[in-house]
Amino acid sequence: MRQLCEAAVDAAVAAGASYADARVVMRRAQLVATKNGQVEEISDLDSEGIGVRVLVDGAWGFACDRRTTDEGAREAALRATAFAKAAPGGHRRSLALVDARTAEYRTPLERDPFSVSIADKVDLCLRAEEGMKHADVTVRSAFVRAHREHKLFVSSIGSAIEQDIVEAGGGIEAIATSDALFQVRSYPSAHGGSSSQAGWEYVEGLDFVAQAPRVGEQASALLRAEECPPATTTVVLDSDQMMLQIHESIGHPTELDRVYGTEAAYAGTSFLKPDDVDSLRYGSDLMNVTADSTTPGGLGTFAFDDEGVRARREPIVEGGVLRGFLTSRETAARLGQGEGGSMRADGWSRMPLVRMTNLHLEPGDGGSLEELIDGVPDGVYLETNKSWSIDDKRLNFQFGTQIGWEIKGGRLGRMLRDATYTGVTPVFWGELDAVGGAAHWQLKGLTNCGKGQPGQDGHVSHGSSPARFRNVQIGVKA
Amino acid sequence: MSQTALELAQRALAAAEGDQAEVAVQTERSGFARFADSEVHQPTLIENAVVQLRVVRDGRVGSALTNRIEPDALRELARRAAEAADLAPPDPDFPGLAEPEPFPEVSAYDEETAALGAEEQAQLAGRAIEAAAPLAAYGFFTSALSELAVATSTGIAAHQPMTDATTLVIAAGEDVSGYAERSTWKAGAVEPETIGHEAAEKAARTRGAASLEPGRHAAVLEPYALGELLQWFGWDSFSGLGILEERSALCGRIGEQIADPRVTITDDPLDPDGLPKAFDFEGVPKRVVPLIEDGVARGVVWDRTTAARSPNGAASTGHAPPPPARVYGPMPTALSVGAGEASSVDELIELVGDGIYVTRLHYLGIVNPREGVITGMTRDGTFRIRAGRIAEPLVNLRFTVAVPDLLAEVPGLTRARQLVNQSQFYDERYPQGVLCPAIATARFNVTGSGSGPGL
Numbered sequence: 008m009r010q011l012c013e014a015a016v017d018a019a020v021a022a023g024a025s026y027a028d029a030r031v032v033m034r035r036a037q038l039v040a041t042k043n044g045q046v047e048e049i050s051d052l053d054s055e056g057i058g059v060r061v062l063v064d065g066a067w068g069f070a071c072d073r074r075t076t077d078e079g080a081r082e083a084a085l086r087a088t089a090f091a092k093a094a095p096g097g098h099r100r101s102l103a104l105v106d107a108r109t110a111e112y113r114t115p116l117e118r119d120p121f122s123v124s125i126a127d128k129v130d131l132c133l134r135a136e137e138g139m140k141h142a143d144v145t146v147r148s149a150f151v152r153a154h155r156e157h158k159l160f161v162s163s164i165g166s167a168i169e170q171d172i173v174e175a176g177g178g179i180e181a182i183a184t185s186d187a188l189f190q191v192r193s194y195p196s197a198h199g200g201s202s203s204q205a206g207w208e209y210v211e212g213l214d215f216v217a218q219a220p221r222v223g224e225q226a227s228a229l230l231r232a233e234e235c236p237p238a239t240t241t242v243v244l245d246s247d248q249m250m251l252q253i254h255e256s257i258g259h260p261t262e263l264d265r266v267y268g269t270e271a272a273y274a275g276t277s278f279l280k281p282d283d284v285d286s287l288r289y290g291s292d293l294m295n296v297t298a299d300s301t302t303p304g305g306l307g308t309f310a311f312d313d314e315g316v317r318a319r320r321e322p323i324v325e326g327g328v329l330r331g332f333l334t335s336r337e338t339a340a341r342l343g344q345g346e347g348g349s350m351r352a353d354g355w356s357r358m359p360l361v362r363m364t365n366l367h368l369e370p371g372d373g374g375s376l377e378e379l380i381d382g383v384p385d386g387v388y389l390e391t392n393k394s395w396s397i398d399d400k401r402l403n404f405q406f407g408t409q410i411g412w413e414i415k416g417g418r419l420g421r422m423l424r425d426a427t428y429t430g431v432t433p434v435f436w437g438e439l440d441a442v443g444g445a446a447h448w449q450l451k452g453l454t455n456c457g458k459g460q461p462g463q464d465g466h467v468s469h470g471s472s473p474a475r476f477r478n479v480q481i482g483v484k485a
Numbered sequence: 486m487s488q489t490a491l492e493l494a495q496r497a498l499a500a501a502e503g504d505q506a507e508v509a510v511q512t513e514r515s516g517f518a519r520f521a522d523s524e525v526h527q528p529t530l531i532e533n534a535v536v537q538l539r540v541v542r543d544g545r546v547g548s549a550l551t552n553r554i555e556p557d558a559l560r561e562l563a564r565r566a567a568e569a570a571d572l573a574p575p576d577p578d579f580p581g582l583a584e585p586e587p588f589p590e591v592s593a594y595d596e597e598t599a600a601l602g603a604e605e606q607a608q609l610a611g612r613a614i615e616a617a618a619p620l621a622a623y624g625f626f627t628s629a630l631s632e633l634a635v636a637t638s639t640g641i642a643a644h645q646p647m648t649d650a651t652t653l654v655i656a657a658g659e660d661v662s663g664y665a666e667r668s669t670w671k672a673g674a675v676e677p678e679t680i681g682h683e684a685a686e687k688a689a690r691t692r693g694a695a696s697l698e699p700g701r702h703a704a705v706l707e708p709y710a711l712g713e714l715l716q717w718f719g720w721d722s723f724s725g726l727g728i729l730e731e732r733s734a735l736c737g738r739i740g741e742q743i744a745d746p747r748v749t750i751t752d753d754p755l756d757p758d759g760l761p762k763a764f765d766f767e768g769v770p771k772r773v774v775p776l777i778e779d780g781v782a783r784g785v786v787w788d789r790t791t792a793a794r795s796p797n798g799a800a801s802t803g804h805a806p807p808p809p810a811r812v813y814g815p816m817p818t819a820l821s822v823g824a825g826e827a828s829s830v831d832e833l834i835e836l837v838g839d840g841i842y843v844t845r846l847h848y849l850g851i852v853n854p855r856e857g858v859i860t861g862m863t864r865d866g867t868f869r870i871r872a873g874r875i876a877e878p879l880v881n882l883r884f885t886v887a888v889p890d891l892l893a894e895v896p897g898l899t900r901a902r903q904l905v906n907q908s909q910f911y912d913e914r915y916p917q918g919v920l921c922p923a924i925a926t927a928r929f930n931v932t933g934s935g936s937g938p939g940l
Contacts, residue, residue, distance in 0.1 A: 040812055046576055048812050049569040050548040056533065070530035070603075073552045079532075086530050090516075090603040095611030096524025125572035146730050184731040189855035268940050269521040271623040272655055273909075275847065276940050356531050396850035396883075398862045403883055403935035405860050407852050425853060429883070429933055460519050460625050461529055461910030483932050485858045485887040 009169075011080045012161035015059045018084035020163055023092065024061035024068075026102060027084070028162035030313060031057045031075060032355035039125060040150035041132040047148070049125060056355035059083040060314075063091035065098035069358040102336040103346040105316055107165035112172075112310030115303070116206030120153035120175035123207050131215065135179045138219025143183040143227035151177035151210055152202065152454075156354075158313075166315040174306060174466065175209045176202025176452065179219060181226040190229035190424060192409055194218045196247050197392050201451040202466070203304040225410055228422055235411055235426035237482030241386030241475065242428055243379050246449040248408055249368060249471035251392040254456070256432045257289075257296055258363040258467070260401035261323050261331075262349075263338040265361075273460050275399030278432065279329065281342055287329040290436025293371050296324040298333055300348065300364035305468035306452035307351075307364030314359055316348040323366070327436070335361050353463035360459050365450075367470035371442025376473045379441050386414040387481060389426050405429040405483055427483045435476060443472030490632035491644035493536060493554055498636045500559040502567045503540030505582050507637045509766045509808060511535045511913040515629030516603055518610035522621045525610055530603055535913055537766075537808040540566045541582070544575035548808060580793035583769050583801070585640045591754075591761035591771075598648035598672040599630040609652070609677050616681025617656040620688055624653040624680075628672050631914040633766070641768035649760060649916035651906045652677050655865055656684035660694075660939040663687025664845045664865035666709065668906035668918050670760055687844060687866045691938040694878040695869070697931060703840030703896075704929035705833045705870065710843045711822065712905030712919035714859065715750065718888040719817045721854040723752065723776050725791035725799065726814025734857035734889055735782045744780040745895035749823035751775050752786055753920070754803070759819050759904055760916045764803060771803040776817070777892075788815040807915060818907075822921035825898025833925040835873040836896040841882070841929065842868040842875055857888040862935050883933035894927035 012029040019027035033055040040048040057080050058071040068091030072079035132149035139147040154174040161167050178200020180193045195201040195213055203209040244252060259265060260277040268276050279287065300307055300318040311317055314336055322330040332338070336347040338361060350359040373379050380388060394407035407427040413420035448470055456465035494510040501508070512534040519527040536559070539548045547569025551562045601609075610626040628650040635643045650672035656663050665683035667675045706714070718734070720727075727733035735743070754762040754771040762771050767789055775783040787795065788805035791814055804815035827833050834842065844866030852858040862881045869876040899922040907917050 045578060046546070046573045048548065049546070049573050050550065050808070051565045051569055052550040052809070054535075054550075054552045056552065066524075067526060067528060069528050070532075072532045073534060074532075083530075083532075086603055087528075090518075090528045090530060090607055093604040093607035094518070094525040094528060095607060095614055096520070098524060100526075125569060129573065182730060182732075184855075186737075187855070189732055189853070267521075268621075268623065268657075269526050271521060271657060271940060272519070272625060272653060278936065356529075356533060358527055358529055360527075394850040394852045394860070396848050396860045396862070398881055398883070398935035399847050399864055400936045403862065403881075403933055405850070405852075405883060405885070405933070407850070427852065457909070457911070459527065461515075461517050461531075461627075462912075464911065483860075483885055485852070485856070485885045485890065485930055 015080035015084040018081045019061045022088040026062040032158040037153045039128040042148040066091040066094040071356045103339040112170040114173040118207040120207045135215035139181040139223035141223040141227045146182035149179040183226040192226040232422040232424040235423040242479040243388040245390040250469040263332040278400040291439045294327045295369040302365040305365035306466035314350045362465045363467045365468040370445040373441035381417040438477040441475040447472045490634035494634040494636035500563045505541040509537045510634045512632040513914040516606035517627040519625040542570040545570045545573045588763040593761040595671040613677035613681040616678040617685045620656040623655040635768035652680045654684040656688040661688045662865045662938040691878040694937045703837045708903040709845040725787035732854040744892035746780040750777040752817040753821040754819040765805040767805040769803040818917040820919040827897045860885040881935040885932040896925045898922040
């Protein structure tokens with residue numbers, strides 16, 4: 008495969024590329040899903056191909072081919088080069104300098120998730136489903152996933168990097184319905200569960216079977232809960248909802264390609280400007296955010312990104328002040344700072360984009376969830392995302408959660424359903440007044456971060472403790 | 486057009502090991518010239534073929550998927566699907582594979598679109614970019630030749646080549662932005678300059694945007710806005726799985742008046758003004774499905790699995806999704822909103838008198854599927870309507886609407902309809918869109934304000 012990549016790079020350079028890189032990616036993905044006591048899906052996917060990216064007179068070209076043959080590699084290189092030569096625009100793109108690297112990386116794991124039998128996976132899902140059974144629960148579902156990506160990166164500066172990345176994960180969900188209501192509870196997270204760059208031990212650690220009764224009972228109880236009333240109040244968010252809050256209101260706006268406008272046609276831009284670093288107040292003094300592509304178990308962990316830049320841990324927000332962006336070699340060169348390190352592609356058939364790696368809210372000194380709630384005379388505690396929407400500059404957001412509880416006098420009170428809250432990013436983060444401690448910090452991984460045209464799904468992890476915000480508008484209604 | 490996709494499907498079927506087998510093959514040769522600040526920055530040229538195999542062995546079902554198509558790879562695919570089936574418990578609800586039926590005649594292939602190469606795709610993007618000047622252009626031109634072939638052990642041998650092309654432009658500056666888009670299966674039917682001009686003309690009117698207090702307003706929604714809103718609503722509410730799992734806003738309301746009598750919505754995969762399809766991923770013929778007729782809820786779309794579970798004896802309407810999306814159930818992919826009587830959008834603006842004008846939407850989220858509640862932002866061309874005319878531009882507005890409520894009081898719709906792209910081009914290419922007019926509604930609930938137009 009290394010020879011194949013080298014042939015593609017050589018063909019591109021011979022055709023006029025000043026820079027070229029090639030990635031051969033072999034992906035395998037397995038899904039086992041059950042619903043209401045039956046197997047819903049057992050599927051096994053494999054996909055392989057080569058993607059070739061070239062820079063010709065400052066213009067990008069990218070082409071890919073499913074054929075991992077000399078012919079496929081060379082044709083992709085020539086098509087990419089031909090496109091770059093025809094591309095409209097002034098084209099003054101340049102790349103931050105990086106050293107040529109030869110390296111190998113492999114996900115540390117205890118038990119390969121593909122080595123676990125399908126029968127055992129079905130059995131786990133069905134046992135978890137059994138635990139969610141409840142009078143009002145009309146749909147019970149569970150799934151586990153395994154994912155392996157073996158990729159080889161070769162570039163015209165002489166890098167040759169081979170990485171073997173394995174992910175495992177899953178989730179369970181209960182839906183309860185009545186004549187007028189539809190309520191859902193998920194564990195360990197909504198919208199695709201949670202995954203980790205790890206082996207089957209991660210799925211075992213989630214302990215679906217132990218969590219299932221709570222999930223089923225809460226889904227049922229939500230049918231009898233009162234709707235979250237409109238108010239402006241104190242909100243405590245669990246680690247899981249914090250993951251969504253970090254992703255949407257910190258992760259995406261700090262992607263430097265969005266700041267420069269290159270996502271304007273789809274995901275949007277950013278309220279941040281390139282010269283905001285070290286001056287823009289993003290939130291309160293308690294806000295410390297780190298981008299870390301070395302986090303053990305993170306879905307954004309690697310040795311080198313998809314343009315050959317080494318992994319790193321960097322501050323994004325320190326003491327509430329913006330300290331940096333997520334960058335590529337191209338955007339770093341444009342900013343005149345750094346060398347990149349956040350470029351990843353969805354398989355072989357997509358061009359690398361600036362993506363979140365693992366983005367965390369660092370723990371604070373707020374202690375446990377109970378301690379965070381203890382300081383609230385009047386407010387709400389919200390768990391697990393249900394809906395999300397945010398504007399194109401990542402300022403105005405409205406998020407919904409699966410479940411909530413009233414807080415009165417520092418104690419949890421009645422359960423609340425259909426809770427929503429809304430805010431404006433720097434105003435909301437400015438109201439951060441407590442972050443839970445390190446003992447309560449959790450890492451979760453999501454696999455559905457959409458970006459780019461054609462669309463790409465990114466795999467990203469976030470870590471956070473529960474956190475508390477003052478003066479938040481809740482209970483938005485249609 | 487060659488029959489390579491069907492030949493590949495039949496080779497995979499021959500290699501399959503089971504009592505029954507079903508193969509769906511998707512091929513793609515596409516080019517994507519994505520641009521920002523009037524330069525192409527993310528070009529993507531794709532060549533791919535994907536083989537999706539489902540086998541039934543002793544009542545057990547397993548699936549596998551590959552993009553390796555050599556004989557040994559197809560044998561390996563068959564082995565993996567058989568292994569998945571053998572390790573699964575029997576599925577008593579599996580309805581079996583479809584039997585052959587006649588397919589409707591559709592036309593969705595254009596030789597000239599299929600022949601567009603990388604240089605032409607770059608040039609077409611360039612024409613759209615130039616037309617937006619002096620504003621900077623953000624968007625893309627893309628075109629593709631894709632094929633879907635389905636072969637089954639029950640005797641289905643179906644093949645459809647499809648072409649599609651989309652031009653999308655946001656013309657933008659520091660404090661202005663406008664949007665335009667056209668999708669078609671015949672690239673020559675759309676001049677890229679038209680899209681660039683439309684976006685730039687809209688953008689020029691957005692300077693100096695004002696804010697708006699939250700509240701209920703009458704509104705005119707362009708086809709871009711209505712099409713996206715209905716697509717999101719339809720994922721739950723027009724789906725047979727949404728009915729079975731009680732997520733749909735149509736639950737228990739089939740036969741009831743749920744919208745203004747002016748509102749008629751079908752899923753029409755056969756309309757040549759859309760992106761026509763002859764059959765679905767199970768090889769079932771595509772059917773036109775009435776969803777809302779003169780405001781009365783009439784039905785939803787089904788695939789074989791959900792239809793078999795329907796208490797009312799529903800049959801598949803030909804809406805089985807691609808195999809990797811099977812867990813999400815059948816989905817409408819060709820929503821079609823009936824035309825109204827207004828001769829122009831200006832006539833709708835007059836009907837509204839006082840309200841807001843919405844060009845397009847951004848980042849929708851389903852807040853409550855059972856009630857059809859969706860939130861999102863307006864973007865790239867939001868205006869106040871005063872005295873029956875477009876007045877000052879507005880900042881991007883957050884809205885939170887129950888779609889049945891929005892459709893309950895509709896003063897009018899335009900006679901002219903437009904195909905609005907609904908492909909985000911994730912995974913394998915499968916063009917889809919909504920064919921719809923502009924609409925006037927008395928009920929558009931604004932719940933907040935965002936940033937102004939522009940970058």
